[in-house]
Each structure stands twice: as C-alpha cells, then as structure tokens.
Amino acid sequence: MNITDYTIEVPIEVIDTLQSMRQISGNENGGILLGSEIGEKHYRINRVSEPCMLIERSTRGGCTRDANKANEIIKREFELSNHTRFYLGEWHTHPENNPTPSSVDIASIYDVFSKSKIVIDGVFLAIVGRKSIFWGFHDGTQMHKIEVIVV
Numbered sequence: 001m002n003i004t005d006y007t008i009e010v011p012i013e014v015i016d017t018l019q020s021m022r023q024i025s026g027n028e029n030g031g032i033l034l035g036s037e038i039g040e041k042h043y044r045i046n047r048v049s050e051p052c053m054l055i056e057r058s059t060r061g062g063c064t065r066d067a068n069k070a071n072e073i074i075k076r077e078f079e080l081s082n083h084t085r086f087y088l089g090e091w092h093t094h095p096e097n098n099p100t101p102s103s104v105d106i107a108s109i110y111d112v113f114s115k116s117k118i119v120i121d122g123v124f125l126a127i128v129g130r131k132s133i134f135w136g137f138h139d140g141t142q143m144h145k146i147e148v149i150v151v
Contacts, residue, residue, distance in 0.1 A: 003137060003144040008124070009044040010135075010148045017048045018128045023093035030092025032070050033124050034077050036084050045088055045124065045148075049073045087116070089124030089137075099129035101136060101143060109138045 031049035113123045127134040
C-alpha cells in the first residue's frame with residue numbers, strides 16, 4: 001500500500017470541532033470519524049461524532065469507546081446522509097501538545113480494523129492534542145502518518 005496514492009480532505013468545521021474538544025485538563029475523550037468516498041482513494045472526513053466514551057472507563061491517559069452508542073451514531077448518519085456518509089475511523093484526545101499514537105492506540109486501531117465491518121481498506125485515526133492533531137491511517141499492517149487537505 002502506498003499512502004501517497006490517497007487524498008484525504010477534512011473541512012475546517014471538522015478541524016474546529018476536534019480542536020474544541022482538546023484535553024486541557026481532565027480525562028481523555030473520543031468518538032468516531034464519518035465521511036464519504038469522493039473518488040477512488042479519495043475520502044472526505046466530513047463529520048465528527050460527539051464524544052461516545054464509557055465515562056467509567058475514561059482516565060487522564062486512556063478511554064474506551066461505547067460500541068453501542070457509536071453504532072447508533074453510524075446508523076443515524078448513514079440514514080441522514082442518504083447512504084453516503086459512513087464510518088471511517090476514530091478520534092480521541094491526548095493530554096500533550098503534539099500527540100503521537102501510543103502502542104495502545106496502534107493496537108486498538110488494529111483491533112477496530114480487524115473486527116469492524118469497514119467499507120474502505122483501512123481505518124483513520126485522529127489524535128487531538130493541545131496544539132495539533134495527529135492524522136493516521138491503519139491499513140491492517142501498519143499505521144501511516146498522513147497529511148490531510150483542509151477544505
């Protein structure tokens with residue numbers, strides 16, 4: 001797989017929403033990324049879910065997604081978008097300025113890749129830091145750091 005063959009667009013509104021959920025203090029939070037396929041290997045992440053973490057399993061350095069709530073959001077967005085918006089990946093916060101994925105993050109996103117019904121050939125990951133957002137794409141073998149195009 002050559003990640004440079006892919007084009008990933010993210011509207012400024014999505015960036016603003018993610019940045020509004022930065023972890024300045026308190027526990028990690030997260031949710032799911034939804035979007036559309038624009039063309040072959042061309043995706044637009046055009047929706048970020050509200051946080052959907054299990055409160056009792058959220059700490060300053062980790063969190064667990066509520067799968068039932070996430071699945072409800074995915075179904076709702078798929079229907080509301082006339083079947084054009086679907087699950088693309090995960091987002092969560094890190095209590096650091098410029099985040100990088102931990103070994104737990106990589107194992108978790110691989111688990112999502114291997115157990116989920118995904119419609120593309122990988123899973124996107126956004127880690128929201130205090131000053132920047134890490135964007136990645138896991139292809140089932142490895143995590144690739146990606147550059148997104150802000151539209």
